[in-house]
Amino acid sequence: MSLLTLRRNFFNVHVITTTKIYRENCLRWYIGDLASYDFIPKKYRHLSATNKFTMFCEKAVELIRELHRMGDGQLPAFNEDGIRQVLEEMKALYEQNQTDVNEAKTEGKSELIPSIKFRHSCLLRNQRCIAAYLYDRLLRIRALRWEYGSVLPTTIRFHMCAEEMEWFNQYKKSLATYMRSIGGEEGLDITQDMKPPKSLYIEVRCLKDHGEFEIDDGTVILLKKNSQHFLPRWKCEQLIRQGVLEHVIS
């Protein structure tokens, strides 16, 4: 079945095409778009199931979708593979464009111009997707500092690449410098008490054995399962976030 027939049977759309590659890609986009819907109408279902097309920019959009799927605040593992593939695709496109441009210039083949333009827009799209991916990850990592504190849990650290780690350290440093500069002599820890607290001390219940826990004045508390404690709020916040303690409201 030729591509033209496909087009006529299922999509009553006039696609004004000048080059084969552009036409092909449009079609693939339509079919690929179908695949991105959660619910695919019955008549098109068999299409998307066997769709093994590789479109341009598909991998980049896949990266974005992956981030979108993970809810706010969670950091998935750094998709090195994905980025590498996108960069390879970009390289391939760029090289193709280079040859075409040279051809067009030297031999005056003006019909190559639309595909050059098309490849260029694909490159721009890839660049935009990767930039969005990296930037969104950085925003999430920044939020982690505010949530977990300066020391991140090891699971999260494994999900960050080396550069992201370095960025995180730099961010920590700037934040610490800023916090030291405000609030008088000892500085002010603005990562505590994100919401105005109702009381200085809160009652917490221990959900699992955590061992010994030191509070500000040096005293050590033994956190054993099912014991309840009345502790300063700022010390408990971290442990509550980690799920070791539970705030008891009576």
Add this chain to the structure above:
Amino acid sequence: MFVTDIRKEFYDVVVNQRVALFVSPDIDALCACKVLQALFHCDQVQYTLVPVAGWQDLGTAFMEHKEQYQYFVLINCGANVDLLETLQPEEDSVFFICDTHRPVDVVNVYNDTQIKLLIKQDDDLGVPSYDDIFRDDEEDEEGDGDDSGNESDGSAEPSGKRRRYDEDALERRIERQRARREWEARRREILFDYEQYEFHGTSAALVMFELAWVMSKDTKDMLWWSVIGVTDQWVHDKIPHMKYVTDIATLQRHVSRHNHRNEDEENSLSIDCMRITFEYDLRLVLYQHWSLYESICNSCYTSCSFKLWSINGQKKLQEFLADMGLPLKQVRQKFNSMDMSIKENLREVIEESANKFSMKDIRVQTFAVNFGFKNRFLASDVVHAAAALLENVEKDEMPTDNFIKALDCLSRSNLERLHLGIDLAKKKLKAIQQTVASCICTNLILSQGPFLYCHLLEGTPDVKLFSKPLALTLLCKYLLKFSCVCVFCFIRSFFGRAFEKAAESTSSRTLHDHFDTSVIELKMEDRGKFLDALITLLS
């Protein structure tokens, strides 16, 4: 030593310190704990709460926390043994003990530095006086030292004098030893009398509430908790009825004081606020959350009076219901769905009929709490619910989990838990009723001389339920009432000491872990000789 001014000697001392709270698993302790927690929240006293199920738990918890804390508060545990001997604390640890177990160990009473007893001294304590039990051993040693000193000195002197010295010294020594032996015998007797019977004193929750009242920090919630604490003592038969009535009268004064505060205002209180009312209500367990019929069948008092395990008893019950003019259909319905016309005078009607059937005490003084439109609970309802949660054996959970659940159900914001507790309590009461009925019908209760003995076999349904002390005590009281025999006034029981002695003499492997010494665990194989020893001891 006993604390005279609880505010100065206890609260003001701990208010700037960090405290460890060890709480035993009974409802009175839970209520006292809630009151104390509320006070600590007010004043921002940092504390750690650890539930302790028995002596071993207490020891472990103490070992874990002794380095970090200097002040320990023990609720409903620790008064009746020599605490310093058991725990071996450092010199600077201070223990505040608020315990209902009596008799208070004499070492705890006379220790001035480390043990402070938060116990009202007007309870009939009968503590023996100091000189009767403790004696300066230095006097004796000095005397003996003198003699030996004299002897050694006397050796340098001429023999005549020395002989006279020896005789006098010898006589004095013999005299002293005899006096000492007499004193020791008298001491043993006094201690035996003192420690023979075990009973319970004023509720810990009430003591804590009075502390709050003295500091003008008492709230209705705390008052309600202290009501539950006192009711718990009565439900589990820890205090005699007279004491219960006296305590209720004390609480009634507080209740009217709290209610009076609100009546003065023009606008009456919102329906969501908590209101405690004094009630002269029926003794039927959980009747407002169950059907009247079920409640009558499963309450100890009524089912004993009717002897509901027999056919005659069932007939009597039908007569009783007919006498009151209550149709069976109504009575078997959920209480809330009964006709309003029936519910209106229910209490008076039941009391009248009950008198005819020789149940004179069908009504008892108690309190009820109201908040919101549909939440109304009697104090005994909450006690049964919390006890059922505390000893829940349905899921295999740790006892501390159950402790936390029971503690939670006492707050107003955890009503679902309370309702869950009520359901569990219904199951528990039905199980008790069935077990008792089967025991009596199959004649499992044997008279072993001075006491009655009943052995529950492994295969009986719900036997797991009775592995917990509170349920077990309820079962035992039930059985005793059923047998219509009241061998001893079991408010003061001597089973604790008897168990200990019997165990020692037969060297049976027992576990005296529970704070309530009348409950012990014993290995099956040693059962026979233990019982024989017990019989000989008590007869």
